[in-house]
Amino acid sequence: MIARRDLLALGAIGWMLPAWADDPLLAVPAAAEQGKLVVGRSRAGAQVRVDGEPVEVGADGAFTFGIAYDRTGSAQIEARSGSRLAHRQVDIMPRIYEVQRINGLPENEVSPPPQVLQRIHDEALAIAQARTRTTDAVWFAGGLDWPVAGIVTSVYGSQRVLDGQPRAPHLGIDIAAPAGTPIRAPADGVVSLIGSDYVLDGNLTLLDHGQGVSTCYVHQSVIAVKLGEHVRRGQRIGTIGVTGRATGPNLHWGLNWFQVKLDPSLSTPTPLPPRA
Template sequence: MFIPQVLALEFQGVWQQGAMLVGHAEPGSKVVFQDRVVSLTPQGYFVIGLGRDVKGPLVVAVSRGKDSRQYSYPVAQREYKIQRVDGVPQRTVTPPSAKVLERIRREGRLVRKARADNDQREDFLQGFHKPLEGPITGVYGSRRVYNGVPKNPHYGLDIARPTGTVVTAPAAGIVKLVYDDMYYSGGTLVLDHGHGLTSTFIHLSGALVKAGDRVVAGQAIAKVGASGRATGPHLDWRVNWFSVRLDPALVLEYFPAAQ
């Protein structure tokens, strides 16, 4: 059967747990993914994200005028390892009081708010580079055991470097949040790349930018630290599509910035 070109969808990336995908539809189309109407650029590009444990098939619906169609995509499942981390402050494993728990909830709300904007900038289309080079000491998806206590999975890419090492913006964006000392994540910075895609940098020793700043790819934005729940100095870089946590390693693999 002939399918009108206006209903065609194309994707860059891989349909795999933790993946970011950039799609293209005819400009002016309506695209719906996981019950969310997805914003398109004037040229028809859009971004979506797949969570750590999402299962397929996933449906993307596209419509324009009276025409509509649904596409179904299988999702490759992943196996995640267990990572044991000993030597973190025990207070970051078992919060000691109701007051601390309220602080944790309050800080979580700040981060969720910073990730919630659907800004129409297109910075994500320029690709990404590592915010710094160094040994990889933690990966996305691994089930974390802190001081012998099983906790939530790890959702970032850990890069070990000495305290004070400069962290650069992996892509252009707007700084949405700078916070000196969150309970779990320590020094925290959220950078918005547009269309719900954000980078978060945690355990920092300091920020070199402030909320509201526009930064370019490669610009110095922060310094490595060991604040929050950490055993030593490193950067924990996280990528989100709104509240969906993505794998930074897959972002780098499938959406590298031009050299």
């Protein structure tokens, strides 16, 4: 006999349990790391709130939310279905991030001129706008495959210090591979943004995987998909390049829940590929 509390502790894998498993109204992991895309399970038609804010619930009961890289404490999850109400707490597990020191950048790389700053601003706005999109698709719920085989040169959360000045943490994963190496969709999705020759990101693609979950592909040489196209897991969406601000051919791979930048390597079935 499995105790009810043990079933609840199984959290995100709740839907893998057989039908006799008490049909919980709400199943989430008891704890999750900073940067994690948390996938929970309720039931179709239930109203689910994360920290008081309503989130979408898929036809199969799947819902999701992200934990920011620097968030501490816990997330409060509530599900309501008819007169039934369930509440769970997801404790946030802090991480220790790497520090990356980069020296000797040319001056125009460190402080761009005003017209370039304006472009960077406009491009960031287009990206942020695309990340407001939400649909009831649950393509994120099956996890993410690695989009390319290569060498990881920078991990999520690295604190970058440029010429002694602390900069924003690196909230994605850099994977170096030869130029022209195919990049493949990590899950089904819809192309929600094509960015051509962006200052920082070069050729950029955003994929929408449902419920505000998106992934981004930065520095590509060739983009092989069109805006609005539905892509399948494993489909070639572009190729590794060195466009935008990149020091060599690599993919910057990002995962978002709306504007919250997450760690895609916490959603892949296999751990990080080899480090540089």
